[in-house]
Amino acid sequence: MASESRTFIEEARRAQIIDCAIEALATLGYQQASMAKIAKLAKVTPGLISYHFGGKDELIEAVVAHVVKLATDLMLPRILAQTTATDALRAYFESNLEFMHRHRKPLLALVEIIVHDRDGPYAGQQDTALTDIEKVLAWGQQTGEFREFELRPMAIAIRGAIDAVPSYLLKDPDYDLGGLAAELATIFSLATRRAP
Amino acid sequence: MASESRTFIEEARRAQIIDCAIEALATLGYQQASMAKIAKLAKVTPGLISYHFGGKDELIEAVVAHVVKLATDLMLPRILAQTTATDALRAYFESNLEFMHRHRKPLLALVEIIVHDRDGPYAGQQDTALTDIEKVLAWGQQTGEFREFELRPMAIAIRGAIDAVPSYLLKDPDYDLGGLAAELATIFSLATRRAP
Amino acid sequence: MASESRTFIEEARRAQIIDCAIEALATLGYQQASMAKIAKLAKVTPGLISYHFGGKDELIEAVVAHVVKLATDLMLPRILAQTTATDALRAYFESNLEFMHRHRKPLLALVEIIVHDRDGPYAGQQDTALTDIEKVLAWGQQTGEFREFELRPMAIAIRGAIDAVPSYLLKDPDYDLGGLAAELATIFSLATRRAP
Amino acid sequence: MASESRTFIEEARRAQIIDCAIEALATLGYQQASMAKIAKLAKVTPGLISYHFGGKDELIEAVVAHVVKLATDLMLPRILAQTTATDALRAYFESNLEFMHRHRKPLLALVEIIVHDRDGPYAGQQDTALTDIEKVLAWGQQTGEFREFELRPMAIAIRGAIDAVPSYLLKDPDYDLGGLAAELATIFSLATRRAP
DNA sequence: TATGAATGAGCATTCATTCAT
DNA sequence: TATGAATGAATGCTCATTCAT
Numbered sequence: 001m002a003s004e005s006r007t008f009i010e011e012a013r014r015a016q017i018i019d020c021a022i023e024a025l026a027t028l029g030y031q032q033a034s035m036a037k038i039a040k041l042a043k044v045t046p047g048l049i050s051y052h053f054g055g056k057d058e059l060i061e062a063v064v065a066h067v068v069k070l071a072t073d074l075m076l077p078r079i080l081a082q083t084t085a086t087d088a089l090r091a092y093f094e095s096n097l098e099f100m101h102r103h104r105k106p107l108l109a110l111v112e113i114i115v116h117d118r119d120g121p122y123a124g125q126q127d128t129a130l131t132d133i134e135k136v137l138a139w140g141q142q143t144g145e146f147r148e149f150e151l152r153p154m155a156i157a158i159r160g161a162i163d164a165v166p167s168y169l170l171k172d173p174d175y176d177l178g179g180l181a182a183e184l185a186t187i188f189s190l191a192t193r194r195a196p
Numbered sequence: 197m198a199s200e201s202r203t204f205i206e207e208a209r210r211a212q213i214i215d216c217a218i219e220a221l222a223t224l225g226y227q228q229a230s231m232a233k234i235a236k237l238a239k240v241t242p243g244l245i246s247y248h249f250g251g252k253d254e255l256i257e258a259v260v261a262h263v264v265k266l267a268t269d270l271m272l273p274r275i276l277a278q279t280t281a282t283d284a285l286r287a288y289f290e291s292n293l294e295f296m297h298r299h300r301k302p303l304l305a306l307v308e309i310i311v312h313d314r315d316g317p318y319a320g321q322q323d324t325a326l327t328d329i330e331k332v333l334a335w336g337q338q339t340g341e342f343r344e345f346e347l348r349p350m351a352i353a354i355r356g357a358i359d360a361v362p363s364y365l366l367k368d369p370d371y372d373l374g375g376l377a378a379e380l381a382t383i384f385s386l387a388t389r390r391a392p
Numbered sequence: 393m394a395s396e397s398r399t400f401i402e403e404a405r406r407a408q409i410i411d412c413a414i415e416a417l418a419t420l421g422y423q424q425a426s427m428a429k430i431a432k433l434a435k436v437t438p439g440l441i442s443y444h445f446g447g448k449d450e451l452i453e454a455v456v457a458h459v460v461k462l463a464t465d466l467m468l469p470r471i472l473a474q475t476t477a478t479d480a481l482r483a484y485f486e487s488n489l490e491f492m493h494r495h496r497k498p499l500l501a502l503v504e505i506i507v508h509d510r511d512g513p514y515a516g517q518q519d520t521a522l523t524d525i526e527k528v529l530a531w532g533q534q535t536g537e538f539r540e541f542e543l544r545p546m547a548i549a550i551r552g553a554i555d556a557v558p559s560y561l562l563k564d565p566d567y568d569l570g571g572l573a574a575e576l577a578t579i580f581s582l583a584t585r586r587a588p
Numbered sequence: 589m590a591s592e593s594r595t596f597i598e599e600a601r602r603a604q605i606i607d608c609a610i611e612a613l614a615t616l617g618y619q620q621a622s623m624a625k626i627a628k629l630a631k632v633t634p635g636l637i638s639y640h641f642g643g644k645d646e647l648i649e650a651v652v653a654h655v656v657k658l659a660t661d662l663m664l665p666r667i668l669a670q671t672t673a674t675d676a677l678r679a680y681f682e683s684n685l686e687f688m689h690r691h692r693k694p695l696l697a698l699v700e701i702i703v704h705d706r707d708g709p710y711a712g713q714q715d716t717a718l719t720d721i722e723k724v725l726a727w728g729q730q731t732g733e734f735r736e737f738e739l740r741p742m743a744i745a746i747r748g749a750i751d752a753v754p755s756y757l758l759k760d761p762d763y764d765l766g767g768l769a770a771e772l773a774t775i776f777s778l779a780t781r782r783a784p
Numbered sequence: 785t786a787t788g789a790a791t792g793a794g795c796a797t798t799c800a801t802t803c804a805t
Numbered sequence: 806t807a808t809g810a811a812t813g814a815a816t817g818c819t820c821a822t823t824c825a826t
Contacts, residue, residue, distance in 0.1 A: 160360025556748025
């Protein structure tokens with residue numbers, strides 16, 4: 001199943017179907033995004049999707065992988081470029097919300113999947129995200145930028161704040177995400193910094 | 197439809213069915229919580245649920261009303277009893293997590309419903325929650341306990357932190373919610389307080 | 393099941409239920425006139441209808457009997473009062489349409505039943521109606537008022553003309569039934585009379 | 589949706605399903621002609637009918653279209669071929685009853701549908717039929733073949749006479765429809781002609 | 785007599801999937 | 806590779822009926 005084992009045309013088909021799946025998930029919601037609807041969007045038969053992906057579960061999996069890569073590619077370099085934990089945390093907020101802004105539909109599709117496929121293989125993803133945040137936090141504590149606090153609750157709060165955004169993005173698509181990112185960064189800067 | 201117009205036995209059946217619906221929603225998830233599954237759990241025929249509730253929508257509605265009442269009864273008095281905004285915010289975290297601790301399955305069921313009925317009548321619920329938080333924040337700014345900040349982003353962060361909890365509760369049912377509440381309260385105390 | 397074997401109160405209940413069944417059939421149509429709907433209209437439980445009538449079939453049967461009696465009581469004396477077959481035929485049209493005018497809902501209920509319960513026990517009713525018409529026609533031929541023609545086709549045409557009316561009554565409730573009766577009488581007077 | 593856009597095999601399936609629907613409607617009646625029964629008759633799963641027709645409503649629609657075309661193709665040329673209104677009226681009876689004779693089951697199916705879908709889209713069909721008859725009648729009055737009479741009652745009587753036939757056809761499938769047509773034509777010839 | 789709780793069968797529909805072509 | 810025909814299971818729902826009280 002490695003990407004190298006696929007012909008060019010197959011790769012193109014997969015990409016096209018994934019795009020249409022994202023479109024369907026983001027605009028129709030998980031429940032309405034049936035294979036038939038996705039297939040119609042892709043101007044393709046439902047059978048073909050099963051042919052390329054083996055089934056719905058694997059299509060969803062592929063969508064998740066696609067969007068996660070999209071997010072990681074955009075966010076990770078920005079965060080790693082920072083030289084202090086404080087800056088890294090700020091970059092974390094900014095790049096997350098930048099991603100939501102630049103890839104609204106993929107983001108919404110991903111949210112739909114995570115939220116609906118409770119026992120899907122992405123539950124781990126959430127944990128990974130938490131652990132990543134904790135790394136930044138631990139770094140800040142080591143350098144003395146951050147006060148002493150338990151990592152997990154702070155990570156939950158940070159991740160929760162970010163995860164709360166898409167829901168409001170859905171209602172108010174024109175929300176000022178840049179301003180929101182700045183505010184969130186400030187909030188958690190105050191919450192984490194070593195008391196003056 | 198007032199509860200007084202119902203027989204004792206009907207009230208009991210409704211309660212039993214609501215309980216089983218909560219059980220099904222919490223353990224199986226929204227998608228798998230079909231009328232048939234709920235009925236089987238209640239050792240009852242699916243038709244009977246329609247008989248008592250009129251249909252699935254109204255059953256869900258009844259579940260929401262039940263859980264919301266449970267939550268409000270537990271949380272509201274605690275929050276209103278506080279005399280400072282700082283204490284109110286702390287009580288907000290504590291009572292929310294206390295509710296999650298004491299009524300884990302109802303909470304999970306409610307989350308399933310809110311999250312899946314994207315365009316349902318519960319979308320508003322989220323907004324109400326935000327506005328409630330903003331009232332407390334505005335109060336704290338008026339009294340001078342809190343610094344100046346934009347209400348909406350702070351409210352989003354607070355609500356997000358709380359909403360993030362059930363998801364972890366699902367994986368680690370024995371998580372120390374009391375400790376978590378204290379940590380969250382501290383985090384947002386630092387984030388909101390007038391700088392020293 | 394003879395009416396004498398029933399108590400007064402039972403008779404009253406039956407009458408009330410029959411009335412409500414007629415109301416439901418006429419206003420909602422056969423398909424929508426479920427036991428539950430009829431029961432709600434009668435402010436009674438569905439079970440009680442089964443108790444009094446044994447089941448839906450027998451309720452329908454009772455409705456048919458009721459309406460047929462209503463019709464017969466109104467029409468038969470008028471027709472029998474005539475001294476010539478020509479007048480009897482005219483009275484047949486007039487009294488039929490008078491019945492439709494005076495008992496619109498019972499009539500519509502009866503039509504619903506006949507039309508929907510294809511294999512019900514009222515198929516015979518239609519035949520009886522035909523035979524009755526044929527008697528009048530035969531009488532007219534005997535007295536020399538009517539020309540020679542085959543009875544059955546003429547009876548079918550006459551009955552068909554009458555049966556066509558309710559359908560138009562449904563669309564245009566204010567149709568001038570008196571005028572229509574006169575026209576129909578004229579039409580079949582010309583069709584049946586001995587050629588001048 | 590044009591017939592050209594359908595595969596040969598799909599067209600065949602549709603035809604087969606329509607045939608089975610007609611069979612079910614004619615022999616079982618509207619109420620009993622469920623998707624499941626039709627599917628069983630067609631040795632096919634109920635889902636396939638939805639696949640080909642989208643749903644029950646559209647299947648019924650297709651049946652109506654099919655039968656109406658059948659009827660129109662047979663009747664219209666015969667009626668239009670006549671040069672006098674009197675002949676046209678006779679042709680109207682003859683071709684109607686010829687259609688009933690040659691396509692008994694389609695006719696019965698159509699009657700079931702029209703009669704049961706009280707508020708469906710076929711109620712208009714009845715009105716169209718009346719108007720068509722009135723055109724012939726008006727023509728005859730213009731040419732002086734027919735006497736002066738109100739069009740609507742005469743049309744009702746004519747249409748009623750024809751509509752009465754299927755009901756008798758149901759009980760006595762071997763009824764001599766040719767003879768009946770001749771008799772009906774005579775009856776309305778006498779009723780409409782200018783008095784000698 | 786009458787109720788209200790409960791059943792079980794039947795309904796149309798949707799869906800992911802399979803398979804011959 | 807890709808199609809379109811077909812399946813079978815599941816879903817929510819309605820209905821006439823039954824039965825203990």
